[in-house]
Amino acid sequence: MPAPSNRLETIFIDPHPGPRSAELFERARRVFPDGTTRVTIERDPTPCYAAGGEGAYFLDVDGASYLDLNANFTTLIHGHGFAPVASVVERQLHSGTCFANPTEAEIALGTLLCERVPQLERIRFVNTGTEAVMFAIKAARAFTGRSAIATIEGAYHGAYDWVEVTQASTPDNWGPADAPEPVPCYRGMPTSVLEEAVVLRFNDADGAVGLLKANAERLAAVVIDPMPSRAGLVAPEPAFVSALQETARALGILIISDEVLSFRLGYRGSASRYGLEPDLFTLGKIIGGGFPIGAVGGRTEIMSVFDTSRGRPLLPQGGTFSANPISMIAGLAAMEALDQAAFERLEALGDKLRTGLEMAARRADAPFSITGAASLFRIHPKPTPPRDFREAYCSPAEARTMKMMSRFFRCNGIILPDGAAACLSTPMGEAEIAEIVHVFEAFLATRGGREGEAL
Template structure:
């Protein structure tokens, strides 16, 4: 491989106690409960405070430049400071940032999405992925008249009580393999929420069919991320998707495809990729071009629960900043640039990266495996790719290994998320792919007592 570019030649060090990051963290601890405003912020032991971003790279307050494989949790598919988005936002800022009135911009983005995604016949914009999931579940309840939901064990769907059930299950509480327990996510979670949530194991077709049949009389919907990120970024098995869909259709249970993260898996989204035909979608992240956004959409018949044209709808929904014009124009600019060619290129880069990482682990005879699709990937401290959350679950030793790997990557100029999906962005190319593989190879070399320098 060619020598790395200059930004990776210097071995990086942890910020000293007197660093700007350390100083900012001390200030933050005075006003925030733990010094941060998101539980997902990684600290080792101090958070890396961002100063600015450009393309695929992020500059922190110490002046260190990183290849960014987090991209604000996969949101920035065009990287930082994407020119078409910045230009659209600048134009809109001169006209206004938000109104109580609708704007043409929301129609334009809504039309783009509905024309692109099969089964997305109607859409409504909200502010976050959590809101999108929340209103999708409420819509399913309003349409069916049932209150309970089914979800996948370990899957993340935002901060709504019912979808948080069994999100952080562990071996000591996750229950039998054939009947996963409804484990509370936080202290004080209402018992009624646990009773109204049926937990399924991913890729367990027989178990899912049995549990859905047993609870059909009360289930409004089953919510599924076609490739659940925090549950392992695990590939769905066709038999599982087919069985889930068939039994749901038979029993009148709606299917919600949560593609807040996985929508970046293809020009038409993730559902079509895996032959899933949802009744409802929850969208977010990339459709906002780097600005806050969420969307709930789906079949016109189901989405009619929001229809207020004849009076109070079955499901009232509003939001002060929903469909705000800044997010609408930014999202449209970002999505227009994500044509089939752009997705094909990201797919090619992703395939090349995953193959390179797999080959590196194989050559080093290291117990690591790779999962993911399109522009998403995860490295697992497992010799075999996991099939579900339980197989992906880390032991204490594995968790320590992954923290060490994340730190190693950071010391070599790459931000690699510890326990979440890593992603590629359109500004990246072959040089970035080679660098990621090279750093992984160097990390694996440290397991043999070598220095692990990037060659």
């Protein structure tokens, strides 16, 4: 499904959904609370319904093709319909999709991951990133005997109460800079959850050290995404990483590196990229080859809390579809194709794209900046790249600009996530990079791109 040959020469604005997507959304509203089954589905005002995909592009039900920079929230690092995955999955479908018994495929995928990632000595498979984070936190509690958890302000770690406490943070409720407030994510969240949550600001080394020391006796772990997507897709500063790690280690607080999304930042993951040596990891998305998956792993000593060889473990963990053969073989095929050369190529494309976007903003004298690394990038409606969630937080005017930009990209054949990480995939090449930069330049030339006003 290649890009149309005249795509780079055609800039148009048509924000209305296709008739088939509109029809499907009307049907969906009769069975789902808001017409969708995921809060993350973007609508403007109607979701764009997918009919299929090939490589870097997906086709909607109205026949339009789009360059996909969402890739199911960064999951599809090989794009749509990746042949090695499709081939092994087709064969497995005829042999069985799930069993109450282990399979050889789970050993193969687990071995690949443990051999590739430093500090990842033992691993357990689950079904989602949320499950992986949940069991990592439970493992930290079981190992340390403590219950409280520290998280990074604004970071996303799934739908487990103790890591949701800053997902609703705004300037109205996030509290002082040196002591961020835990904020309820939903109505009815138990107050006890807030009492067991400590919130740290990303890249604030002194603040993190102070809060960890003040809460050391009750903290089981710090959960950190080395490059938190929703908190700005900002790189960690070396001083912050070293301060966090040294303090946590001295106080007996475990470090959980949540790489469900950021594992795609390098051949050995994001912790290795930024010099972090975690006690536990959480993985997901790209390790499943496009199928549901999650994993929790880490040091042998800590992972022993799952050990059933001597009876009931300190932490029981199961799951009907955990380590199912479809996800295992798909993940293995995807990860085997992600060799060092594949990551280096993606990084080179990402560097070229980020540079191109930055230069476009500079030439237009437009107040935009770019963050990210490797195959991830994010455009900010701010002249200076943010260092943390508070700096990345969009004002109402900035949020309108981002919505307009996302709409502009979609209307010109590119799916650009609104307010989250965008990603590249292995089927992309120089033509796709040029296309993205070209559409961004066209957006900057509009009134909306220059002033943040409605198109």
